[in-house]
Amino acid sequence: MAAAESDNSWDKLSNLSEYNSWETVSNNARESVAEYKRDGDKLMDLEDKIKEKKQNISNLDKNIQVFKKTKHDQTQEGKKTQRVKNEIKKATKMIEALTKKSISERKSLNKLESKHKTLSKKLQKKTNPFRKTSQSATSQRGGKQKSLNTRKRKNQKNTRKNK
Numbered sequence: 001m002a003a004a005e006s007d008n009s010w011d012k013l014s015n016l017s018e019y020n021s022w023e024t025v026s027n028n029a030r031e032s033v034a035e036y037k038r039d040g041d042k043l044m045d046l047e048d049k050i051k052e053k054k055q056n057i058s059n060l061d062k063n064i065q066v067f068k069k070t071k072h073d074q075t076q077e078g079k080k081t082q083r084v085k086n087e088i089k090k091a092t093k094m095i096e097a098l099t100k101k102s103i104s105e106r107k108s109l110n111k112l113e114s115k116h117k118t119l120s121k122k123l124q125k126k127t128n129p130f131r132k133t134s135q136s137a138t139s140q141r142g143g144k145q146k147s148l149n150t151r152k153r154k155n156q157k158n159t160r161k162n163k
Helices: 002-077 082-125 148-162
Strands: none
Touching (some): 002 082
């Protein structure tokens, strides 16, 4: 009797350990899904930020061109009054400030693009937990690709044997 009870307790322990192993697999799967979603959300945020930075840079470039044009127009007029000189100085200062800001925006854009690149590579390496995987017939046979005629002959032989 004692031996039978010990076997029973061993079965319970093995079932418990089996359950725990399945639970850890399940937890790992949940964690991988959560991580995949998180990384996907980060990727989308980075894409939005990159679009925003590119728009800011294009606006800054347009403003720089406007100030360069006004500076050029003021210098071409030929009048060297104090007002014109002040406008030229202001335009020059604005051009310098805008170019500095444009340079810093471009640097931050490069950082965002590199982050985006590394994150997208990381996501490509991970398997998508939402994609349904199906096994093809060849992978079920161990990856051996046989011609259709060979399989037909084998099936015919097997059906003859079974009859």
